[in-house]
Amino acid sequence: xxxxxxxxxxxxxxxxxxxxxxxxxxxxxxxxxxxxxxxxxxxxxxxxxxxxxxxxxxxxxxxxxxxxxxxxxxxxxxxxxxxxxxxxxxxxxxxxxxxxxxxxxxxxxxxxxxxxxxxxxxxxxxxxxxxxxxxxxxxxxxxxxxxxxxxxxxxxxxxxxxxxxxxxxxxxxxxxxxxxxxxxxxxxxxxxxxxxxxxxxxxxxxxxxxxxxxxxxxxxxxxxxxxxxxxxxxxxxxxxxxxxxxxxxxxxxxxxxxxxxxxxxxxxxxxxxxxxxxxxxxxxxxxxxxxxxxxxxxxxxxxxxxxxxxxxxxxxxxxxxxxxxxxxxxxxxxxxxxxxxxxx
Amino acid sequence: xxxxxxxxxxxxxxxxxxxxxxxxxxxxxxxxxxxxxxxxxxxxxxxxxxxxxxxxxxxxxxxxxxxxxxxxxxxxxxxxxxxxxxxxxxxxxxxxxxxxxxxxxxxxxxxxxxxxxxxxxxxxxxxxxxxxxxxxxxxxxxxxxxxxxxxxxxxxxxxxxxxxxxxxxxxxxxxxxxxxxxxxxxxxxxxxxxxxxxxxxxxxxxxxxxxxxxxxxxxxxxxxxxxxxxxxxxxxxxxxxxxxxxxxxxxxxxxxxxxxxxxxxxxxxxxxxxxxxxxxxxxxxxxxxxxxxxxxxxxxxxxxxxxxxxxxxxxxxxxxxxxxxxxxxxxxxxxxxxxxxxxx
DNA sequence: CCGATTTACTAAACCGGTTGCGTAATCATG
DNA sequence: CATGATTACGCAACCGGTTTAGTAAATCGG
Numbered sequence: 001x002x003x004x005x006x007x008x009x010x011x012x013x014x015x016x017x018x019x020x021x022x023x024x025x026x027x028x029x030x031x032x033x034x035x036x037x038x039x040x041x042x043x044x045x046x047x048x049x050x051x052x053x054x055x056x057x058x059x060x061x062x063x064x065x066x067x068x069x070x071x072x073x074x075x076x077x078x079x080x081x082x083x084x085x086x087x088x089x090x091x092x093x094x095x096x097x098x099x100x101x102x103x104x105x106x107x108x109x110x111x112x113x114x115x116x117x118x119x120x121x122x123x124x125x126x127x128x129x130x131x132x133x134x135x136x137x138x139x140x141x142x143x144x145x146x147x148x149x150x151x152x153x154x155x156x157x158x159x160x161x162x163x164x165x166x167x168x169x170x171x172x173x174x175x176x177x178x179x180x181x182x183x184x185x186x187x188x189x190x191x192x193x194x195x196x197x198x199x200x201x202x203x204x205x206x207x208x209x210x211x212x213x214x215x216x217x218x219x220x221x222x223x224x225x226x227x228x229x230x231x232x233x234x235x236x237x238x239x240x241x242x243x244x245x246x247x248x249x250x251x252x253x254x255x256x257x258x259x260x261x262x263x264x265x266x267x268x269x270x271x272x273x274x275x276x277x278x279x280x281x282x283x284x285x286x287x288x289x290x291x292x293x294x295x296x297x298x299x300x301x302x303x304x305x306x307x308x309x310x311x312x313x314x315x316x317x318x319x320x321x322x323x324x325x326x327x328x329x330x331x332x333x334x335x336x337x338x339x340x341x342x343x344x
Numbered sequence: 345x346x347x348x349x350x351x352x353x354x355x356x357x358x359x360x361x362x363x364x365x366x367x368x369x370x371x372x373x374x375x376x377x378x379x380x381x382x383x384x385x386x387x388x389x390x391x392x393x394x395x396x397x398x399x400x401x402x403x404x405x406x407x408x409x410x411x412x413x414x415x416x417x418x419x420x421x422x423x424x425x426x427x428x429x430x431x432x433x434x435x436x437x438x439x440x441x442x443x444x445x446x447x448x449x450x451x452x453x454x455x456x457x458x459x460x461x462x463x464x465x466x467x468x469x470x471x472x473x474x475x476x477x478x479x480x481x482x483x484x485x486x487x488x489x490x491x492x493x494x495x496x497x498x499x500x501x502x503x504x505x506x507x508x509x510x511x512x513x514x515x516x517x518x519x520x521x522x523x524x525x526x527x528x529x530x531x532x533x534x535x536x537x538x539x540x541x542x543x544x545x546x547x548x549x550x551x552x553x554x555x556x557x558x559x560x561x562x563x564x565x566x567x568x569x570x571x572x573x574x575x576x577x578x579x580x581x582x583x584x585x586x587x588x589x590x591x592x593x594x595x596x597x598x599x600x601x602x603x604x605x606x607x608x609x610x611x612x613x614x615x616x617x618x619x620x621x622x623x624x625x626x627x628x629x630x631x632x633x634x635x636x637x638x639x640x641x642x643x644x645x646x647x648x649x650x651x652x653x654x655x656x657x658x659x660x661x662x663x664x665x666x667x668x669x670x671x672x673x674x675x676x677x678x679x680x681x682x683x684x685x686x687x688x
Numbered sequence: 689c690c691g692a693t694t695t696a697c698t699a700a701a702c703c704g705g706t707t708g709c710g711t712a713a714t715c716a717t718g
Numbered sequence: 719c720a721t722g723a724t725t726a727c728g729c730a731a732c733c734g735g736t737t738t739a740g741t742a743a744a745t746c747g748g
Contacts, residue, residue, distance in 0.1 A: 009734055020698050025736055035696060055467035056403045057734035060703050065400060067448070072434075086430050090416075093451040097460060102469060104411070105447045107437040116441060123399035125446060231634045260634060267636070287631065290575045290604060292611070353704055364728045369706055379726055401704035404733050 013051055017042045028053060067102035068313060069126035071117055071140070073109075073133075083257075083285045084302055085132070088154070091306025092130060099314055101127075114140040121149050128313045130154060135197050150316035152309045156199040157326065164316065164324040166309045170200050173298040173331040174207030177280050178252060180333070182215045184340060186250040186278055191224040192237055192262070193254045201229075204254050204282065221247070229254055234261020242269060249277055256281035256288050256297055263291060263338070274340035284334055293337030301329045357395055361386045372397060411446035412657060413470035415461055415484070417453075417477075427601075427629045428646055429476070432498070435650025436474060443658055445471075458484040465493050472657045474498060479541050494660035496653045500543045501670065508660065508668040510653045514544050517642040517675040518551030521624050522596060524677070526559045528684060530594040530622055535568040536581055536606070537598045545573075548598045548626065565591070573598055578605025586613060593621055600625035600632050600641055607635060607682070618684040628678055637681030645673045 010028075011021045019038060026034050027042045034042075045051075059065050070092055072085065089105075096103045104126055106117045120126060121144065128150040131140065136156065144151050145161055153165035174191075181189060191208045194201040205224060212222045225241070227233045234253065238261065241248055253259040259281035266273055273279050273293055281288055281297035288295040308327050315321040335341035354372075355365045363382060370378050371386045378386075389395075403409050414436055416429065437447045448470055450461045464470060465488065472494040475484065480500065488495050489505055497509035518535075525533060535552045538545035549568060556566045569585070571577045578597065582605065585592055597603040603625030610617055617623050617637055625632055625641035632639040652671050659665035679685035 010736095011734080021735075022699085022737075023697060026697095029736085033696065038696080050466070052463055052466040054404075054734055055464070055469045056400060056409060057703090058736080059400045060398075060404050060705095061734080061736045063703070072437075089449075090451060093416075093449050094453060094456075097451065097456060102464065103449045105433075105437050105449045107434060107441065109438060112438075112441060119396055120399070120446065122394070122396040125399045231630065257630070264634065264636065286575065286601070290608065292608065354706095355704080365705075366707070366729080367727060370727095373706085375707095377726065382726080398704055401733090402706080404735095405704080405706045407733070 010051075010053060013042065013045050013049065016049075017045050064127050064317075065125055066100065067104050067126055068096055068128045068130060068310075069104045069106055069117065069120060070130045070132070071106045071108065071114070073107070084283060084300060087302040088132060088306050091303040092310055095307040095310035099310065101310075101314070114143065118143055118147065121147050127317050128152075130309050130313060133198070133200075136199060137197060150313055152313045152316075154305060154309050157203075162324050164312050164321070164326060166305050166312065166327045166329065167199070168300050168305060168329045169331045170203035171207035171210070173282070173333060174204045174252065174254075175211045176207075176333050177296070177298065178208050178211035179215065180335070180341075181250045181252070181278055181280070181339060182211065182217070182220065184278070187217075187219055188221045188245060188247045189250040189252060190222070190241055190245065190248055191252045191254070192229075192234065192258055193224055193226050194229040195226060201226075201254055208252060221245075229258045231257050231261040231264075234258035235265045236261075238262045238265035239269075242271075250279075251277060252280050254282050256283045256285045256295060259295055259297070259338075260287055260291065263293075263295070273338050278340060279338045281338075288334070288336070291338075294342070296336045296339040296341060297334050299332040299334050301331065304329055354395075354397060357386065357389050357393065360389050360393075408471050409469055410444065411448050411470055412440055412472045412474065412654075413448045413450055413461065413464060414474045414476070415450045415452065415458070417451070428627060428644060431646040432476060432650050435647040436654055437650075439651040439654035443654065445654075445658070458487065462487055462491065465491050472496075472661050474653050474657060477542075477544075480543060481541060494657055496657045496660075498649060498653050501547075506668050508656050508665070508670060510649050510656065510671045510673065511543070512644050512649060512673045513675045514547035515551035515554070517626070517677060518548045518596065518598075519555045520551075520677050521640070521642065522552050522555035523559065524679070524685075525594045525596070525622055525624070525683065526555065526561070526564065528622070531561075531563055532565045532589060532591045533594040533596060534566070534585055534589065534592055535596045535598070536573075536578065536602055537568055537570050538573040539570060545570075545598055552596060565589075573602045575601050575605040575608075578602035579609045580605075582606045582609035583613070586615075595621060595623050597623065597625050600627045600629045600639060603639055603641070603682075604631055604635065607637075607639070617682050622684060623682045625682075632678070632680070635682075638686070640680045640683040640685060641678050643676040643678050645675065648673055 010024045014021045014024045017024065019042065023034055023038065024042055027039050093103045108114055121129065129144055130152050132154040133156060141158060141161065141163065145163060151163055153163055155167055156165060157167050158165055178189065191205060193205050196202045212220060225237050227237060251262050253262060259279055262279050263273060266277060271277050279295065281295045284297045284299040288297045308329065312321065312325065354368045358365045358368045361368065363386065367378055367382065368386055371383050440447045452458055465473065473488055474496050476498040477500060485502060485505065485507065489507060495507055497507055499511055500509060501511050502509055522533065535549060537549050540546040540549065556564055569581050571581060595606050597606060603623055606623050607617060610621060615621050623639065625639045628641045628643040632641045652673065656665065656669065
């Protein structure tokens with residue numbers, strides 16, 4: 001029981017137990033071929049010396065690192081401050097560690113590009129890779145693919161390539177949200193959207209326009225403004241919109257933070273929400289449930305997304321998944337005061 | 345130039361170059377003892393075959409993992425959603441990778457405790473550890489210390505133990521903020537603070553009370569309410585406070601998110617900010633510069649904190665730092681409309 | 689009771705870089 | 719030209735688990 005000074009190698013434990021290193025290895029990995037009393041004796045010694053083995057040596061001999069890499073871009077305006085990343089990262093980290101994998105975090109910035117990630121892949125520091133929110137033109141995707149490393153993309157439907165990805169129903173969400181607004185009598189809708197090269201924004205626009213189309217009322221007026229989703233962008237776009245389309249009675253935003261700017265601008269201009277104009281967001285950040293009025297929005301299945309990505313990657317690593325298997329998870333509509341669905 | 349199929353081992357490159365493995369190793373590490381023309385020939389072969397070496401083998405022979413661990417708690421109410429973590433993590437990741445280290449992310453949750461971290465340390469998966477925001481009673485600190493692994497704490501001044509830490513001037517910030525309010529004529533101040541076991545909240549309270557004390561005006565009334573910092577907590581505490589201390593003319597919050605709740609509650613109750621009551625926050629989250637009125641707050645040197653922690657850890661790893669060397673970095677006061685320092 | 693199988697375990701060769709030691713060749717010096 | 723110092727490398731032993739081939743003993747069947 002006394003935690004003696006810890007032994008350093010498997011052979012030291014072996015010597016103490018009067019066996020060879022291979023036997024200790026078998027005991028540590030719960031493999032057969034060791035007698036019960038020998039096994040017990042070795043286990044006692046392992047516990048006594050607080051022996052844990054050397055991860056690096058194990059990795060070398062087994063030919064795998066038992067860790068997976070996750071690549072996050074820093075200081076990319078579209079992506080960085082996005083509030084979904086911490087939760088996504090947490091989910092991935094959780095799932096990976098529960099499966100016995102370590103998570104190596106790669107970040108890129110202006111001075112340090114993706115070369116470092118590729119280098120680590122080639123040096124076999126990671127067995128697989130998870131890439132959140134790569135835009136369609138991200139060169140990293142092609143480069144990673146060429147290395148043959150098992151990879152799962154998150155938030156981008158890379159149909160052209162043979163890569164597995166996980167995404168959620170951005171399109172369905174905005175279809176449902178827009179339809180809900182139309183059914184509530186709104187007839188002059190504007191979509192505030194981010195650049196289409198980000199797959200999520202593209203899909204959201206598709207859902208918006210499909211709802212308009214399928215509703216089929218010629219009295220409906222809809223248009224779309226594309227700019228960088230952010231608070232200030234929301235403010236400016238709203239001021240412009242109120243001038244250009246005074247009849248506007250609904251503003252659909254592709255991001256809560258932009259909707260926050262919209263609410264702010266509307267309040268300053270004396271418009272009532274949802275009385276005069278309905279406003280919707282996307283992401284369900286903290287602000288959405290705290291604003292005045294509270295914001296109707298869309299919640300993404302972030303935890304499930306992370307867990308699914310890890311799960312798919314582990315399947316690929318285990319060889320059980322050879323063809324790309326994309327997954328699309330369900331978003332949740334959260335209707336609050338800003339669309340009049342809930343009264344204050 | 346043609347990127348042939350990539351060679352797998354250093355000895356294969358050696359065979360192609362007609363030299364021994366050791367020579368290739370020396371070339372890859374830019375070590376002396378290799379003639380210029382041999383070096384050039386080997387470099388050409390390395391480039392041609394896109395050879396990068398095996399990180400694990402290198403780690404094993406060098407006895408170090410060239411990676412450092414960072415431990416983040418998940419689902420700990422006080423800590424989790426705190427908006428400073430992403431930026432801190434980004435800074436740490438950036439600094440570590442720039443120094444050639446990989447970052448292994450450890451997260452703990454209800455079912456998976458710190459054992460996994462300790463195990464990884466003992467198995468030498470990481471050379472050092474960075475622990476953000478461990479509270480004073482965190483058992484991980486003592487356990488990590490007993491393993492002798494180089495460790496840097498962030499956000500907690502662990503004076504009792506021989507551990508290096510990095511923190512910022514929470515106390516000075518609130519001293520300055522409170523003094524500023526007093527000089528502006530506020531006389532009935534309340535501090536909304538989090539639990540003292542979190543070092544940051546303890547220090548902020550100290551700064552607040554020192555400012556009151558040193559101002560020395562017996563007409564000043566000050567008190568402190570402790571609860572979990574959050575939006576809802578801010579709303580509730582404000583409603584209670586307005587009932588109990590109607591004369592209140594300043595609410596100092598230890599977190600922006602709580603200040604958001606305060607602003608919300610004050611607006612509903614018809615109080616003008618800063619006209620009737622001044623409000624201040626802490627953290628400078630996005631909300632602070634977008635709220636109505638904009639929020640006076642304190643900005644922590646997050647990037648510098650992360651970079652400093654990595655820098656200290658690397659010094660320890662290099663053996664250049666044997667005694668604990670704490671660092672306290674400067675916070676920045678950001679005065680905006682909610683204290684009347686800036687007019688809308 | 690003997691040959692055949694199973695079990696328990698050892699020895700040693702891996703995994704793929706790194707590095708100290710040894711040696712032959714080159715160079716400097718007197 | 720002899721001697722000592724340097725340089726350029728090869729060789730092989732590491733680092734510490736893992737794993738396969740092989741051996742001795744134990745078990746089993748008939």
